[in-house]
Amino acid sequence: MxxxxxxxxxxxVILNEEIRCTLADLCRMCGVPAExxxxxxxxxxxxxxxxxxxxxxxxxISIKRVQTTIRLQRDLRVNLPGCALALDLLDELEAxxxxxxxx
Amino acid sequence: MEYKDYYxxxxxxxxxTQDQIKQAYRKVARKFHPDVSKESDAExxxxxxxxxxxxxxxxxxxxxxxxxxxxxxxxxxxEPPPNWDAxxxxxxxxxxxxxxxxxxxxxxxxxxxxxxxxxxxQRAHVFRMKGEDQHAKIVIPLADAYGGARQTITLTRxxxxxxxxVTTSPHVLHVVIPKGIIEGQRIRxxxxxxxxxxxxxxxxxxxxxxFQEDRLFHAEKRDxxxxxxxxxxxxxxxxxxxxxxxxxxxxxxxxxxxxGGKKLRLKGKxxxxxxxxxxxxVTLQIVVPEAKTEEQRRLYRAMAEQMPLNPRAGLEx
Numbered sequence: 157m158x159x160x161x162x163x164x165x166x167x168x169v170i171l172n173e174e175i176r177c178t179l180a181d182l183c184r185m186c187g188v189p190a191e192x193x194x195x196x197x198x199x200x201x202x203x204x205x206x207x208x209x210x211x212x213x214x215x216x217i218s219i220k221r222v223q224t225t226i227r228l229q230r231d232l233r234v235n236l237p238g239c240a241l242a243l244d245l246l247d248e249l250e251a252x253x254x255x256x257x258x259x
Numbered sequence: 260m261e262y263k264d265y266y267x268x269x270x271x272x273x274x275x276t277q278d279q280i281k282q283a284y285r286k287v288a289r290k291f292h293p294d295v296s297k298e299s300d301a302e303x304x305x306x307x308x309x310x311x312x313x314x315x316x317x318x319x320x321x322x323x324x325x326x327x328x329x330x331x332x333x334x335x336x337x338e339p340p341p342n343w344d345a346x347x348x349x350x351x352x353x354x355x356x357x358x359x360x361x362x363x364x365x366x367x368x369x370x371x372x373x374x375x376x377x378x379x380x381q382r383a384h385v386f387r388m389k390g391e392d393q394h395a396k397i398v399i400p401l402a403d404a405y406g407g408a409r410q411t412i413t414l415t416r417x418x419x420x421x422x423x424x425v426t427t428s429p430h431v432l433h434v435v436i437p438k439g440i441i442e443g444q445r446i447r448x449x450x451x452x453x454x455x456x457x458x459x460x461x462x463x464x465x466x467x468x469x470f471q472e473d474r475l476f477h478a479e480k481r482d483x484x485x486x487x488x489x490x491x492x493x494x495x496x497x498x499x500x501x502x503x504x505x506x507x508x509x510x511x512x513x514x515x516x517x518x519g520g521k522k523l524r525l526k527g528k529x530x531x532x533x534x535x536x537x538x539x540x541v542t543l544q545i546v547v548p549e550a551k552t553e554e555q556r557r558l559y560r561a562m563a564e565q566m567p568l569n570p571r572a573g574l575e576x
Contacts, residue, residue, distance in 0.1 A: 167434075172440070172532065183449070185463070187392075223392075
């Protein structure tokens with residue numbers, strides 16, 4: 157301690173490989189009703205772990221994909237199959253950009 | 260306040276039809292959508308396009324905007340003349356869509372919350388609505404990800420003053436960078452997004468981690484890569500060498516007979532979190548000394564005689 161006023165430091169939750177959230181958590185974080193998540197699962201945009209919707213657990217990747225889907229729908233009026241396609245292509249693009257940076 | 264050239268932002272002529280404006284906006288929006296584009300100013304361009312379209316898609320707002328004339332240039336200092344909007348009624352008032360949070364002062368003063376004709380806006384504040392989530396990218400040195408750190412970040416966020424004008428103000432946050440975070444992972448700070456309306460909770464803040472370019476190391480997920488230059492005799496005879504890692508120097512044994520490109524794995528010297536381990540991958544790069552003197556050239560020739568080698572044997576067909 158330096159004797160100065162202690163700074164409040166925000167810890168935050170790390171959305172890493174370990175994070176698993178329930179359907180309710182995912183809905184709350186992304187600000188959407190459960191039906192929207194159901195539709196995204198049907199479209200293959202996200203894949204939950206677990207059999208029934210009560211047991212479903214979602215990874216941090218799911219959180220990001222849901223949020224991106226919502227923005228693409230809102231901002232660019234992309235429909236759900238279009239979002240699924242865009243997300244897959246964006247993943248591929250990201251991998252290629254990463255490779256290109258290493259060259 | 261600076262003039263905004265909405266036609267230039269969308270890349271259309273001043274006499275463009277409403278359809279042309281719509282098409283141009285959609286094209287720019289797709290190109291600069293922050294989820295799609297990696298350009299550093301994509302978000303600003305996307306917002307500018309949204310603002311331009313907000314004005315130009317509405318024939319009345321467009322007509323009012325056009326009254327300023329065609330001689331203004333983007334970024335030029337600008338004050339609207341008094342009663343510039345006489346005779347116009349912006350019934351749809353304010354925003355009809357999109358993310359209005361980041362519209363410019365230029366837009367705000369002409370069409371924004373505080374605008375005299377925008378009576379409909381008053382009611383908007385009665386809504387109870389959770390604040391918007393905010394997304395930001397922070398660029399940290401690899402050392403911070405390796406050992407954990409604290410970072411002070413400054414975000415620009417819009418705030419609404421009591422008169423309803425929107426201004427931007429810096430928002431300073433101190434955040435913990437946890438040990439072993441990797442590129443692309445996000446930190447979610449609950450309640451640190453934009454404030455809510457009508458007593459509703461604030462949105463959340465998402466910080467996405469990116470790494471600064473490092474002179475020595477680069478990260479692939481949890482693994483840290485380093486290219487280690489060695490001499491031909493170190494490669495041939497083996498050696499124990501001092502190798503930098505993010506955690507400081509370590510001694511690494513190079514086995515005899517190592518070839519260039521060989522990879523050595525230093526376990527646990529990458530980005531390790533509580534439950535995941537990362538390694539450092541050292542790639543050997545053999546540096547061949549230049550033969551500068553006759554004596555040195557003789558050494559190479561002696562090697563050629565005593566150690567005949569055809570490294571291209573595998574290329575023969």
